[in-house]
Amino acid sequence: DAGVIQSPRHEVTEMGQEVTLRCKPISGHNSLFWYRQTMMRGLELLIYFNNNVPIDDSGMPEDRFSAKMPNASFSTLKIQPSEPRDSAVYFCASSFSTFGNQPQHFGDGTRLSIL
Amino acid sequence: DQQVKQNSPSLSVQEGRISILNCDYTNSMFDYFLWYKKYPAEGPTFLISISSIKDKNEDGRFTVFLNKSAKHLSLHIVPSQPGDSAVYFCAASGKNNFNKFYFGSGTKLNVKP
Numbered sequence: 001d002a003g004v005i006q007s008p009r010h011e012v013t014e015m016g017q018e019v020t021l022r023c024k025p026i027s028g029h030n031s032l033f034w035y036r037q038t039m040m041r042g043l044e045l046l047i048y049f050n051n052n053v054p055i056d057d058s059g060m061p062e063d064r065f066s067a068k069m070p071n072a073s074f075s076t077l078k079i080q081p082s083e084p085r086d087s088a089v090y091f092c093a094s095s096f097s098t099f100g101n102q103p104q105h106f107g108d109g110t111r112l113s114i115l
Numbered sequence: 116d117q118q119v120k121q122n123s124p125s126l127s128v129q130e131g132r133i134s135i136l137n138c139d140y141t142n143s144m145f146d147y148f149l150w151y152k153k154y155p156a157e158g159p160t161f162l163i164s165i166s167s168i169k170d171k172n173e174d175g176r177f178t179v180f181l182n183k184s185a186k187h188l189s190l191h192i193v194p195s196q197p198g199d200s201a202v203y204f205c206a207a208s209g210k211n212n213f214n215k216f217y218f219g220s221g222t223k224l225n226v227k228p
Binding site: 031093095097 | 146147149151156157158159160161164166204208213214215216217218219220221
């Protein structure tokens with residue numbers, strides 16, 4: 001059983017560049033979540049989708065951040081332009097949320113470094 | 116405003132002894148609670164959960180206790196093993212919110228051989 005797949009695993013880029021993080025959720029899951037982990041703030045929820053529709057993007061820090069889910073098997077988180085303070089580990093998680101609460105399943109994250 | 120808090124950033128325990136990790140929440144509408152374990156360079160993995168209709172759930176060496184009146188959750192690991200050394204996150208969720216979780220900031224557990 002394939003879990004949540006994130007790519008790339010590591011990204012190092014220069015300030016000002018566009019960064020695109022990718023996520024493939026577990027097949028059959030209908031909710032998808034993007035998180036950012038930092039030492040200061042722990043796991044922050046950035047945005048989540050249900051049935052490919054963005055439900056709540058109040059955690060997105062700035063307009064430089066955007067996320068899309070064009071279909072049930074793919075989502076992207078984009079940062080444009082990137083800044084050094086965006087350096088963090090970004091996680092994608094998915095779950096099946098139609099019948100009450102279920103655990104979210106996480107990918108292994110993308111470690112992003114903005115120089 | 117953090118709705119789920121883990122006030123101990125770290126915990127050190129001797130192998131074979133009990134590890135107790137604590138978590139507090141503020142929202143009385145939360146009705147589903149989970150613990151995740153995270154190793155370095157990996158994503159969090161689901162460990163154990165409990166719904167608000169119960170006050171205890173056990174799975175092998177792991178037991179989660181829920182005290183609704185105190186809005187307090189704890190994870191007991193007995194006996195602790197070196198492989199349990201990881202960061203533990205608690206999370207909480209309410210009804211009808213598309214499975215959105217609120218996470219604590221994590222407790223780093225170190226089990227010494």
